[in-house]
Ligand code: SF4
């Protein structure tokens with residue numbers, strides 16, 4: 001809940017920063033693009049290669065690119081699987097073809113999805129598959145930071161020696177070239193924009209070269225854009241009702257979780273009564289019921305517990321597998337242990353077919369208790 005609320009908060013403050021900077025899809029696409037650029041060159045070189053006839057060089061470059069992409073994709077798939085198993089053992093098993101079928105299937109599916117989504121589908125995933133662009137529009141208001149182009153300053157755009165009457169945009173198209181989503185930010189705010197700010201850097205570089213002030217493309221708010229002004233230092237309002245509500249909700253959930261963590265029981269007892277047989281009449285006339293106790297020790301030390309019974313006077317406890325008559329149990333640190341227990345009582349003790357009883361375990365070290373209500377069954381009176 002905190003992660004979801006934090007995402008809402010960051011979106012209301014700075015738009016799609018999650019998409020632009022932290023989403024695995026964006027990060028993997030960036031990684032795949034670095035490989036592509038390294039092997040095939042910049043955009044112009046890549047377009048030249050795309051249009052070139054198939055030859056040895058083109059085949060070698062394409063093979064190298066896709067091979068590295070596949071290795072990255074396989075490592076991604078492997079990382080997922082290794083996370084849920086003993087990694088060194090599983091790696092050896094995978095390489096020696098000894099691993100479970102499901103491990104190969106999982107690695108294959110994750111390799112294929114990483115390769116297709118990160119290498120081939122790229123920004124189409126953000127535009128057509130991801131629901132977040134649709135949801136985030138509900139979290140953005142006129143005070144949220146968005147990437148925008150200052151139309152009043154940039155238009156009319158144009159290039160050439162005679163720039164009289166033209167705006168600051170020289171129509172170099174660098175902002176479009178670098179955009180991973182393939183959009184032109186000069187057309188206004190668009191659903192596809194992931195706020196990666198690559199167009200900001202590209203345009204600032206151009207402004208530096210032509211001696212104009214930076215910020216033709218930059219962070220702004222819708223409220224400010226309506227005034228046709230760039231966002232000035234100190235103009236952005238971080239504290240507003242929407243961000244305050246998200247901030248308060250995060251604090252409330254955090255406090256509740258902290259309280260739950262601090263006050264969580266360190267000892268738990270779970271009791272399951274045998275259902276077959278419901279009870280056993282003994283040769284001495286007593287009635288016996290069987291129970292399974294599950295004791296969860298959440299402290300980092302081995303603890304010893306003593307079992308007592310409420311509601312069944314003169315009951316005798318026998319722990320299966322033990323010769324002594326002690327109703328004591330030892331549970332290792334951070335472990336759940338299971339014990340089989342037989343409880344017997346004289347038939348005269350029972351008022352009816354069912355007697356409510358309470359089983360209680362007491363930590364012999366710190367006196368902490370855990371209890372569980374159950375019943376003791378006997379024959380009809
Ligand atoms: S990078 Fe800047 S100057 Fe070049 S086209 Fe884009 S907005 Fe205009």
Ligand code: SF4
Nearest residue numbers: 179193194196197199
């Ligand atoms: S328009 Fe700019 S900020 Fe938006 S996705 Fe394209 S490069 Fe990134």
